[in-house]
Amino acid sequence: MTPGAPAPRGATPGADRSTDSYLPEHGNGGYRVLHYDLDLDYRVESNRLAGRAVVTAVATQALSRFTLDLGRFRIQDVRVDGRAARYAHRPGKLRITPERPIGAGETFRVGVRYAGKPAPIAGRWGDLGWDELTDGVLVASQPNGAPSWFPCDDRPGAKATFRVAVTTSSPYTVLVTGDPVSRRRGAGSTTWVYERLEPTSPYLMSVQIGRYELVDLAVGGVVQRAAIPPALRAAVARDFGRHGQIMAALQRMLGPYPFREYVVVVADDELDDPVEAQGMAVFGRNHVDGRRTHERLVVHELAHQWFGNSLTVADWRHIWLNEGFATYAEWLWSEAGGDLPADALAAQWHARVAARPRDVVVSDPGVDRMFDPLVYKRGALTVHALRRRVGDEAFFALLRAWVAGHRHATVTTAQFRAHAQSFTFEPLDGLFAAWLDSPALPPLPR
Known part of the structure; x- marks a missing residue:
């Protein structure tokens, strides 16, 4: 893209500026995302991600250009409504100039193909976003780690719906913040598809990949399940043994649980703190000791499903x-x-x-x-x-x-x-x- 090129007539320059008061380098202006459709192919052994994102948005003003937040990837193709678009990318921002200006109120689709080694975004809170585990992946993006794995409008108030498909080696279990739609096994790999139909902030979307065993946390009512390292089965049964009672108590006090299911992931690595995502919470193996030492954290992360996730x-x-x-x-x-x-x-x-x-x-x-x-x-x-x-x-x-x-x-x-x-x-x-x-x-x- 040629720096300093004039904006086409009728379009508003400067519409790509964020309105976020604390993190102005994240987030974008001039449009509102309605839906993300993500297809990801991930190789655990080499930490290689190939992604295809289709972002459906509506322009809130006339646009000659716009931006998406995206980390350190190689951009292979950018299209707006199927037409090749000019772009410039530096880690953090993907600047896009469509072939023709987008009118105010117009719905448009941005297709981005990208690839590379995903890495967390470094900042004042440490490394955030897509992170390699000893044997798998953990994504914890609060507050600004979402661009580490997909192009987005990275503001807490920029909620949208999602479809996420992840293909990876078949020995691994993939959990995404959303409702499971399908699982297709191929030659050595499996594709897991999830949908998040409730409006969701990009930082609350998560992918967890590991050699997990799935267990139920409670019977009846809201579906509550956990993905755990098999060696921690007995400790998890004790530490999360009152999860059904906690869920029932919070529903009595706060109202119905706002999603279809709740998934707890216990990573086979130590974490400083548990992290919530939409319909999911992630704990480290150090938060599980078989003595309910950290039960208050179990409650805290579940409560975020009301305060932080449904209400953002x-x-x-x-x-x-x-x-x-x-x-x-x-x-x-x-x-x-x-x-x-x-x-x-x-x-x-x-x-x-x-x-x-x-x-x-x-x-x-x-x-x-x-x-x-x-x-x-x-x-x-x-x-x-x-x-x-x-x-x-x-x-x-x-x-x-x-x-x-x-x-x-x-x-x-x-x-x-x-x-x-x-x-x-x-x-x-x-x-x-x-x-x-x-x-x-x-x-x-x-």
């Missing part, structure tokens, strides 16, 4: 709506499961938070602090303070209505504040301002 933040500055609520779900399960009540856990964490520097604003922590433990714990304390202020009946009613009213959509802090206020005559502006908008720690309500 429109922008990363609202991340407390994911992490504060998932942390509070741990306290709710402790209470429902016969352990410490939420009041006691809130008191414990309030004391711990009080001992730390008060230097985080929960409602807008900044990109460097968005995963700070204070966002998680003060977020949960905010939820508990709200519960104490409005009472249990109104609190659980507003939670269920929040989840139901924004199912498979995006949410902001302002929306939650307005939503909560509609469930009580008690003024809540002061409560939210104290807990969310100031680094000072308010006293815990009794």
